[in-house]
Amino acid sequence: MTEYNFAYLDEQTKRMIRRAILKGLAIPGYQVPFASREMPMPYGWGTGGVQVSAAVLTPKDMFKVIDQGADDTTNAVSIRTFFQRTAGVATTTATSDATVIQTRHRIPEEPLHEGQILVYQVPIPEPLRFLEPRESETRKMHSLEEYGLMHVKLYEDISRHGHIATSYAYPVKVEGRYVMDPSPIPKFDNPKLGDMAAIQLFGAGREQRIYALPPYTQVVSLDFEDHPFEASKADHPCGMCGATDSYLDELIIDDAGGRMFVCSDTDYCEARQTAGHKGKDAA
Amino acid sequence: MQANTLSGGFTDPATQSAHAFRSVMEAMARPGAIQDIHGAAPPAPLSPAMGAVLLTLCDTQTPVYLAGDMDCQAVRAWLAFHTGAPLVGPAHCMFAVGKWDALAPLAVYPIGTSEYPDRSATLIVECSELAASGATLTGPGIKETATLSLPELDAFQANRTLFPLGLDFIFTCGERLAALPRSTEVTRSSSEAITQVGAS
Ligand SMILES: [Zn+2]
Numbered sequence: 001m002t003e004y005n006f007a008y009l010d011e012q013t014k015r016m017i018r019r020a021i022l023k024g025l026a027i028p029g030y031q032v033p034f035a036s037r038e039m040p041m042p043y044g045w046g047t048g049g050v051q052v053s054a055a056v057l058t059p060k061d062m063f064k065v066i067d068q069g070a071d072d073t074t075n076a077v078s079i080r081t082f083f084q085r086t087a088g089v090a091t092t093t094a095t096s097d098a099t100v101i102q103t104r105h106r107i108p109e110e111p112l113h114e115g116q117i118l119v120y121q122v123p124i125p126e127p128l129r130f131l132e133p134r135e136s137e138t139r140k141m142h143s144l145e146e147y148g149l150m151h152v153k154l155y156e157d158i159s160r161h162g163h164i165a166t167s168y169a170y171p172v173k174v175e176g177r178y179v180m181d182p183s184p185i186p187k188f189d190n191p192k193l194g195d196m197a198a199i200q201l202f203g204a205g206r207e208q209r210i211y212a213l214p215p216y217t218q219v220v221s222l223d224f225e226d227h228p229f230e231a232s233k234a235d236h237p238c239g240m241c242g243a244t245d246s247y248l249d250e251l252i253i254d255d256a257g258g259r260m261f262v263c264s265d266t267d268y269c270e271a272r273q274t275a276g277h278k279g280k281d282a283a
Numbered sequence: 284m285q286a287n288t289l290s291g292g293f294t295d296p297a298t299q300s301a302h303a304f305r306s307v308m309e310a311m312a313r314p315g316a317i318q319d320i321h322g323a324a325p326p327a328p329l330s331p332a333m334g335a336v337l338l339t340l341c342d343t344q345t346p347v348y349l350a351g352d353m354d355c356q357a358v359r360a361w362l363a364f365h366t367g368a369p370l371v372g373p374a375h376c377m378f379a380v381g382k383w384d385a386l387a388p389l390a391v392y393p394i395g396t397s398e399y400p401d402r403s404a405t406l407i408v409e410c411s412e413l414a415a416s417g418a419t420l421t422g423p424g425i426k427e428t429a430t431l432s433l434p435e436l437d438a439f440q441a442n443r444t445l446f447p448l449g450l451d452f453i454f455t456c457g458e459r460l461a462a463l464p465r466s467t468e469v470t471r472s473s474s475e476a477i478t479q480v481g482a483s
Contacts (some may be wrong), residue, residue: 006297018304020375022340023401025311026451026464028423032401056308058301127432143397175423175466197426199312212313214424214466281299 006252007054007087013037017055017210019183021201029174030142031209035109039205039273041082045075046104046121048203052210053083053119056201063089065096067108069247069264080211090172093267096197103170109246109268112198114215120183122204125211127171127181147179150222158227166233173221179222180211187221188233188247195220236261253281288360291324293338299462303339310453310462315429317413317418332455333380333409334361340405341366341378348376351385353404353409377404383434389442392450403465408434410449413456419472420463430472431461439469 007014013035020034028065039047052140057063062175065080067073071093079102080091092098095108103118112118128138132147141147150171157165164170174180182193183202193200193213200213214218223229234248237258248261263269273282293299299322306320314388342349347368349358358380362368373379373391386406397401410432417432431454433439442449442465449465454467463469 006301011296012342012344013299013327014300014304015340016344019340019345020401020450021308022311022405025308025424026466027400027447028466030400030447033399041444056301056305058305059298060302083401139398199308212312217423 004086007057007083008039009037009051009054013051014055017051019057020054021106022212024201024210025199025214028180028213028217029172029178029180029211031204032197032207036208038042041078042163046102046203047205048078048207048210049102049104049121050082050255051205051207052078052201052203053100054087055115056119057083057087057100059088061087061089061099062097063087063091064093064095064101065091065103066106066108066265066267067104068099069108069249070266071143072266094271095262095265095267096276104266105184105186106149106247107185107192109243109263109265110271111192112196114197115121115130115141116197116198118198118200120185120200120202122181122183122202123206123248124169125181125202125204125207125209127169127179142178145177150179151224154222155224158224164223164227164229170229171222174213175221176216176220180219186233186247187229188231190221190232201245237279237281238263238269238272241269241277241282243269243272243277244277285358289363291326291334291361292365293322293335296338300339302420303335306460307336307339307462308401310460311451312431313424314422314463314467315415315425315431317415317431317459319458319467320455320460321458322408325404326361327359327436328352328355328409329361329380330409330455332459333407335458335461336407336453336455337362337368337378337380341368343367343369345370345377346375348373348379348381348404350379350381353381353385357438362482373404376404379404380409381406382409387438389438392446394448394450397448400449402439405446405448405451405453407453407455410434410454410456412453413459413461417472419470420467421470422467424464424469425467431463433463433469436469436471439463443468 065076067076105255306318323334392404
């Protein structure tokens with residue numbers, strides 16, 4: 001496979017991304033601009049995350065890719081194969097065995113440990129974007145810690161719905177300074193962002209931003225005294241493994257509209273089933 | 284051009300710089316944690332760790348300031364050959380290289396702007412010792428506290444007050460390194476304070 005650069009990107013590009021990652025770690029939650037490169041896959045496939053993975057992987061890594069919790073989607077399989085070929089990494093689906101995990105829209109259920117790196121694919125890195133379309137303005141708002149509008153938007157949710165309706169990409173404040181978009185993970189995952197033992201890196205390809213959370217960083221979901229943040233999920237156990245503590249996907253299982261709730265983290269669910277746990281829908 | 288100008292770089296740049304970067308990244312993500320770093324054999328007075336950091340992070344896009352005795356013909360030639368990094372004064376550098384005393388005063392280095400705090404210098408400090416003892420560190424990347432032998436305290440405490448602006452530091456010694464980003468709080472550890480009282 002000598003026609004490829006190691007991990008696809010040329011050395012100068014990886015150096016540029018690596019420098020951005022270091023500044024991101026030094027300023028937790030701040031979005032570092034970088035010169036995103038074309039990758040041999042469409043933008044919707046997480047080219048930001050792919051570039052960050054390319055910059056951190058070594059041939060000794062054990063690489064895992066999840067797409068909304070699943071290791072076996074087309075997206076996850078093709079990114080895994082891509083780095084197997086270009087960086088010579090070994091791959092795994094077991095969360096605990098992986099050294100680098102690239103993810104789209106989930107944090108694994110199993111707590112991560114020191115020495116692991118979680119790389120997020122980010123579509124829209126700017127948490128203030130839907131309030132203010134101009135980059136020059138949002139940059140100013142971050143510099144002045146002008147986050148009042150964000151609270152107003154969340155509070156409008158409360159007055160309209162009786163609760164904060166935002167359930168994905170729920171904004172967080174990092175170390176009491178930067179408001180950050182955690183990517184479209186369910187808010188159920190938000191409490192895992194803070195105090196995590198692993199390094200968390202976020203890459204947005206189209207928007208050309210990299211940001212980071214070092215291990216053991218304070219991350220707080222925005223909320224109000226009279227409406228505290230709640231990490232909600234469907235109020236069911238997993239139909240396959242019986243877990244009551246995992247984030248669930250709702251599946252339609254027959255033509256009669258029968259439904260079933262099952263762990264979105266397929267590795268977590270399969271490991272539990274292998275260990276003998278059984279849900280009510282398990283065969 | 285001297286023979287050692289051409290040698291001492293990575294023999295397998297792509298994988299060696301990938302490994303070296305992981306050491307630097309782990310160091311920056313876990314302030315005070317000492318990491319091993321290998322693969323470079325630069326001319327004195329650069330340590331192997333310093334050489335590896337420069338090979339991993341520097342190129343024609345990164346202005347470098349060589350402070351004190353680092354600003355010698357051997358280092359200039361080696362850095363130019365292996366990275367192509369332009370040499371500049373401290374006010375315009377992205378990376379500064381030197382022993383602690385030679386890097387002073389810190390006020391001249393870029394600390395970023397309020398809208399782009401990332402546009403700040405990283406100082407790579409060549410140290411004669413690097414040990415997990417001395418000053419107490421707290422902040423992002425540190426579970427409870429860490430300890431690191433720092434050349435002094437005041438400069439890092441003053442740097443912390445600039446957050447989110449400020450300088451980031453990498454300390455190199457032999458084939459090891461540690462880092463101290465601007466987010467780290469630095470205090471005198473209690474045992475050190477007692478020693479100092481006892482000595483005075
Ligand atoms: Zn399950």
